[in-house]
Amino acid sequence: MLEMHCARWHSAAMEETSKFAQEARALLGERGFTCDPDLLEPWLTDWRGRFHGSAIGLASPASTQEVSDFVKLCAKHDVPIVPQGGNSGMSGGATPDKSGASVLLSLRRMNTIRSLDPEAGQTVCEAGVILQNLHEAAEEHRLRFPLTLGGKGSATVGGLISTNAGGTQVLRHGTMRAQVLGIEAVLPDGAVFDGLTALKKDNRGFDLKQLLIGSEGTLGIVTAATLRLLPAIGRRVVIWAGLGSIGDARKLLISFERALPQELEGFEVVPAHCLESVLDHMPDARAPLDGSYPWNALIELVVPDNDDADLREKVEILLAAEIENGLVADAVIAASEKQAEDFWLLRDSIAPAERAIGPAMQHDISVPVPRMPEFVEAAIPEVEKAFPGTRGVAFGHLGDGNVHFHILAPKGAVPGEWEESDGKRISRMVHDLVRAHGGSISAEHGIGQLKRDELGRLGDPVSLSLMRQIKQALDPRGLLNPGKLVPLAPEETSP
């Protein structure tokens, strides 16, 4: 196989590459390194199909030591490395560029849960452990890992850390950053940073772990992490509420945060248009409320034990009071776990339902939580006015100040064409509006290659300069995930 696939290089430069591939194969073995195009192919395109690249080969080391040795080999041969976990990222951060000069480094074979200490509420996982498997391992001990998201069947611990992933439980438990107690990573020179020991208090200088979290593989390759586990959920109380405005949704959020700060786990908003799209898309689905309301809130609260009587009573009192004083138009508490699941299914079906309607530009944005209603109410009409026929919808994690802000194409827009013409202009306008409201153009999906140039255009110059200084200091030859996350300096040109 190696001869067949890896020895096709002929020119002098290619001879060097061939030599690298042979050494990689010798180092990692047959399972650990391949140049077979058929084996490489699935990993050269991001799962949404927006980016396609090329690579010398695919390395799949089985241990931290192998990652370290392989990174040293790459450094010796000046071969750039693109680390990859589950390949379910949203911003093309794990897809190589088209040059074919880099090598893919998959962490998927490093999928051991090294330890799980139920008493301490901690687990040490290798980078390739899939989120779903981590959930199941925790459940065996009546614990839970308090982060989940749509791609849990493929997303890996390493990828979640490198992108500081979010999800639907951030309101209560924070992003991936808040779950990470320790990190092991291989640095650009192959050295192993061993920060796995979980110390609750440790003031021995710069918190290097924090620098690696969310750095999208540009500073180091996460090989393992110590993660926190929480007691499993006993029962949950799920509410669907009809509201007159997104401002009222924010007021209801504050009301829940005040009354039940420990129990509140999720607060999602769904505008009327999104609910209608979902009901059109799924003929079997039913609207939770009889009437139709401009905005809906999906609220989840949990208790650690099986006794939710007290929580239900408190929720009923709170909702009755908010209906009485006119904040909530109507509301229903899921009567069963089945009904709770149905409510969440409505929420989770928005993206596919909107996609069925036609092309849309999707934006993962955040603004300070208090400013979200004002932002949504100002930005949607502004975009709709500038691009007649479009329709703006905002839905999702109101409690985190993070909505998915979609602009649907006018009727008759040609898919593929529209995104490249008006679509791009719309995204720039949305990002400009986000910046004007003090927000972020990437709330939870990261920058990758998708938003790198927009970050360069809109990012604070002081922050960008700091990022470039750090990248240059830690990876002076630019071997780790080149072209991702860190915008080039103004004087540099895009590759």
Add this chain to the structure above:
Amino acid sequence: MLEMHCARWHSAAMEETSKFAQEARALLGERGFTCDPDLLEPWLTDWRGRFHGSAIGLASPASTQEVSDFVKLCAKHDVPIVPQGGNSGMSGGATPDKSGASVLLSLRRMNTIRSLDPEAGQTVCEAGVILQNLHEAAEEHRLRFPLTLGGKGSATVGGLISTNAGGTQVLRHGTMRAQVLGIEAVLPDGAVFDGLTALKKDNRGFDLKQLLIGSEGTLGIVTAATLRLLPAIGRRVVIWAGLGSIGDARKLLISFERALPQELEGFEVVPAHCLESVLDHMPDARAPLDGSYPWNALIELVVPDNDDADLREKVEILLAAEIENGLVADAVIAASEKQAEDFWLLRDSIAPAERAIGPAMQHDISVPVPRMPEFVEAAIPEVEKAFPGTRGVAFGHLGDGNVHFHILAPKGAVPGEWEESDGKRISRMVHDLVRAHGGSISAEHGIGQLKRDELGRLGDPVSLSLMRQIKQALDPRGLLNPGKLVPLAPEETSP
């Protein structure tokens, strides 16, 4: 004044310094810059009196813009800067060296609470805001800032951030890092990093805020921060329990963490020797329990409202069960707020009581929480054996894996002499033992100048190298707080 104090330099090098002082005075005005030795003197020694330095002058800018302009002036004249908050640090991190070449930069005049949003639970404070004042500002809105410590009357927000301060509420609320939602800082070139906007989700690259927290002023000067506020405490339940061993204390901690995870705020351990020292030291103090036990636990739980009946009942049931099964020897719940305060006074008096006995080497150390009992039980006899006549005591934040580990001098040891001879050897031994148990030689007090060389001796070489690379990248001329925190590379010599 300027002429009197700042114009005494005669040599050529001193002329340059004089020129710097004159420009600083012109920039910051009479209140903003002084070379008056009487005004400088109180700030040239750390509050514990262990370090004494010298400085060109004392700058006290009143705004972020003034800090920025002043840092640029220092860069122009190559004058190193020692930032200082309340000067109540434990590691000499805010005390200049003896060369007299650097300038003190006090943030104390920047003491404005720029905003406080009770609805969002956020406040924007300037670096010089004193912790006590922040507590009071929060209380006015029935909120609280969930971090407190002994020096709250002098410690400033900027200093707390720069040292990632801990305190007695870390178990439930985390260190200062967990309270910081945003940061404004002046970088070594005078540029202002504006990261004050609090976004719950923001994945636009490296989290630069995290890098600045705990960096002890070596990478930037924190000028303001956005901090989180929580609902005020309604009632607290405070318990004193007698236990047979520190292992039992850990078991009781787990029991409370399981049963009352939301309510548990503090879990401190006090060995018999410490309690006896306190009772000897304070004739009016009473032991909470009739009997004497090898170990005591001081436990605090809180509820946000005024109804603690339910919590008290749960605590009583838990304690009764643990007495029944032999884990707890005896326990008492404070019957009044006065009694709760008395219990805490016993805990807070350990340090002064031990000091009254004689010299001691104090160590602020942490190990993984599960390993703390094993560490204490192994390390104390080992040190006592190696240094006959000494006595080891460990007390404090068991819930954080952080104890104050004091080795008391043998009777007859000469204060001042003992610390410099056996004392230093003892500290090295303690630090070696901490490292062998996977712990940290600085849990919450930071490194400063006190532990810099020990960090260099014991720190992980990969981490130290990363720290040096980052320091070199962000402050290539080494103008920010030189000689603190970052150990010199092996080939460099101590200044």
